[in-house]
Amino acid sequence: MKGILLAAAIVLWATAAKAQKQDSVKNYQLEQVIVNASRSQSKLGDIPRKIDVLTKNDLQASPADNVGDLLKKTVAVDIIEYPGIKASIGMRGFAPSTDNKYNVLLINGIPAGTENFGTLDIGNLQQVEVMKGPYSSLYGTNAMGGVINLVTPKSSGKLAGSVRGGFGSFNTSQLSGHIGGNLTNKLSFDLNLSGLDQNSDYQTGKNSLLHRSAIEKEILDPSTFDKKYPNTSYKKYNEGLRLGYRFSDKVEANYYQRLFAGRDVMTNGTIYGVYGNSKKDITRWSHGLNVAVNENRHKLSVSPYFSREVNDYYNIAGTSDFVETENVYKEFGVMATDKWLLGKHNLVYGIDWNNKQYESKRWADVSERTAPYQPNYRNGALGVFAEGNLNFLQDKLQISAGIRYDNINFHLFATPEMQIDALSENHHVVNPHLAAQYRINSNWRVFTGYGTGFHSPDAFQKAGSYSYSSSYGKYNYKGNPNLKPEKSRSFDGGFAYANRDNGLSGNLTYFDTHHQDMIDYDRSNPDYTTFKNTSKAHMNGLEAGFAYDFGASSDYAWSLRLFANATYLLHAKSEDNGVKSKLKYVRKANANFGIEYRDFKHWQTRLSGRYIGHRYEDNWLYTYDYATYEVIPYTTADGTAVRPSLINDSVLKHPQFLVFDWTGSYTFAENYTIGVTVSNLLDEIYTEKDGYPMPGRSVGGTFTWRF
Structure with missing residues (x-):
């Protein structure tokens, strides 16, 4: 694979026809950005909702190498992240989950075909759109916390591109290339290839910038500080074609x-x-087609898509080396949208057909199949929606109102090695939204909105019964036909200010969300485990953003920009059978801040920080002596007890962290750039998930040639 990438980079180099000058971004105005994920393709400033847009400059100035890492460093979201390319995010108090059940993830407006943010490369992105809040009225299931849309380039004109190579800590190497433009007057393309190899295990951090109590120090466990984290190397490769x-x-x-x-x-x-x-x-292959027709007052878009992601998990204990579990995730369907222009108003309507299919295989050894951990199934949805966007008072007042109906269907398939019958179930869901915005003047606007969202249960949670065995014993499960979708209702409101002339911008949003019918395990029956709508949650909080550019005084001949954004939960509690408790796996606060300098010719540098607030997690690093049912601590291979004084605490309050990154680059001869990145600049010891400390300080260098 590395040889293929190298050969492709040489081809990209050889086909360079003419140097392309670096784009100037001095006159860039964020309010004029088109937000593709809105389905109405409206300007950012015309949408009465909270939306963050990351531009090409934000992407280039970030040390992140995947979308999960990018979002946690830029837009104040929660994240659950593990070594081994696995990450998911949460927004507005919705806990991150490994199956990404509270967000919709798109690439160019089409489902991304994965639930894992860690597998998405940022090297060939033009823009990232983060729409926070309920969007089930536009996208159906999962759009409770928000929608993330990744936008790739659409190059035109003469062929142009870039080649980049680099090296860094933990014996990391990378190589990437992009080329795009017109092949004929009508035919254009973009091709991107990249590879990154982290050939050594990473080292954890060793410092704590914030005060630690004795309990917090024990939770983090000093024995994990400044330690090589075993088995954390990996290789990843990306290819993208338009x-x-x-x-x-x-x-x-x-x-x-x-x-x-x-x-x-x-x-x-x-x-x-x-x-x-x-x-x-x-391994993931994704295919999508978008046909756009712009005919007088109608803008029609039709997008069929298909993707297949395979995760093969190997058992490498002892001398054998075989695939123990194979999980296949397929996503396919069609999205059709029409934007009907009605003077200053427009009506957006359409129909979506989406299917998510899960297949599993499991082996006891190299040749013997055994029952997988769950049956094969498909969650399907047919949804129709409509949204009116109205403009009044000489475009000062903008109102958006919409509704969506979804017919959700479940298919449970007969699964080899598992006693289960093919079954089907279905239900119906309706989700409305209403939002409004008023422009006080050219700089100030206020906005408010209300909407609902839902997350549909999986087919095996609602239908059928199955069982499997593992080294821990035999497990029996039974679907609950009365299981309802998780639902939410949300209100938000706030204001925004933007003035390019004085370089100042800011926003403040208050949100209030009720999350109901949360799905959990029901172990009340001694013969089997089923599922139930067991609890509810209430979250409210504030989102704030601020930026000031000193370069406004020089008409942006240069830029020195201060920026910050944060999410703070004022209230985050769950309730189960009348018992209230603090919401787990959700951070009280998330914040990003920093300073950036650009001279638009040679130099660019950014120092950024990330504040990670307190969170509550189940204390899972203890177990039971099943002879006496005495609570005992988990012990390592050498017999050392982990957190022995905390074994009677079922829930732990995890500490807060402060992590800094720095990037810098110098461009010379217009087309050549030397870059340096330092991630976790001050070598903070921190975790995104209990028991999984993240990398300590890492340094990298790159060289880029644009042609």
């Missing part, structure tokens, strides 16, 4: 194809080895 054909001034088609390959991705589990000492391979 082919665009312009049939006429009114009709255009773009075909998108992407490949992600993670190879020899080591998974130690926790730093203590719990749930670990294995490896996995990840």
Whole structure:
């Protein structure tokens, strides 16, 4: 694979026809950005909702190498992240989950085909759109916390591109290339190739910038400080292709194809080895087609898509080395949207057909199949929606109102090695929204909105029964046909200020969300485990953003920008059978801040910080002596007890952290750039998930040639 990437980079180099000058961003105005994820493709300033847009400059100035890492460093979101290319995010008090059940993830407006943010590369992105709040009225299931849309380039004109190579800590090397432009007057393309190999295990941090209590020090466990985290090396490769054909001034088609390959991705589990000492391979192929027709007052878009992601988990204990578990995730369907222009108003309506199919295989040894951990199933949805966007009072007042109906269907498939019958179930869901915005003047605007969201249960949670065996024993499960979707209702409101002339911008949003019918395990029956709508939660809080550019005084001949944004939960509690408790796996606060300098010719540098607030997690690093049922601490391989004084605490309050990053680059001869990144600049010891300390300080260098 590395040889293929090298050969492709040489081809990109050889086909360079003419140097392309670096784009100037001095006159960039964020309010004029088109937000593709809104489905109405409106300007950012015309949408009465809270939306963060990351520009190309934000992407280039970040040391992140995947979308999960990017979002946690820029837009104040929660994240659950593990070594071994695995990450998911949460917004507005919705806890991150490994199946990403509270967000919708798109690439160019089409489902991304993965639930894992860690597998998404940022090297070939043009823009990232983060829409916070309920969007089930536009996208159906899962859009409770928000929608993330990744936008890739659509190059035109003469062929141009770049080649980049680099090296860094933990014996990391990377190589990438991009080329795009017109092949004929009507045919254009973009091709991106990249590879990154982290060939050594990473070292954890050793410092604590914030005060630690005795309990917090024990939770973090000093024995994990400044320690090599075993089995954390990996290799990953990306390929992306866009082919665009312009049939006429009114009709255009773009075909998108992407490949992600993670190879020899080591998974130690926790730093203590719990749930670990294995490896996995990840392979995902994605295909999508968008046909856009712009005919007088109608803008029609039709997008069929298909993706297939395979996760192979190896058992490498002892001398054998075989695939123990294979999980296949398929996503396919069609999205169709029409934007009908009605003077200053518009009506957006459409129909979506989406399917998510899960298949599992499991082996006891190299040749013997055994029952997988769950049956094969498909969650399908047919949804129709409409949204009116109205403008009044000379475009000062903007109102958006919409509604969506979804017919959710479940299919449970007969699964080899598992006693289960094929079954089907379905239900119906309706979700409305209403939002309004008023422009006080050219700088100030106020906005408010209300909407609902839902998360549909999986097919095996609602229908059928199944069982499997493992080293821990035999497990029996039974679906609950009366299981309801998780639902939410949310209100938000706030104001925003933006004045390019004085370089100042800011916003403040208050949100209030009620989350109901949360799905959990029901173990009340001694013969089997089922599922139930067991609890509810209430979250409210504030989102704030601020930026000031000193370069406004020089008409942006240069830029020196201070920036900050934060999410703070004022209230976050759950309730189960009348018993209230603090919401777990959700941070009280998340914040990003920093300072950036650009001279638009040679120099660019950014120092950024991330504040990670307190969170509550179940204290899972203890167990029972099943002879006496006495609570005992988990012990490492050498017999050392982990957190022995905390074994009677069922829930732990995890500490807060402060992590800094620095990036800098110098461009010379217009087309050559030397870059340096330092992630975790001050070598903070921190975790995104209990028992999984993240990398300490790492340094990297890159060289980029643009042609």
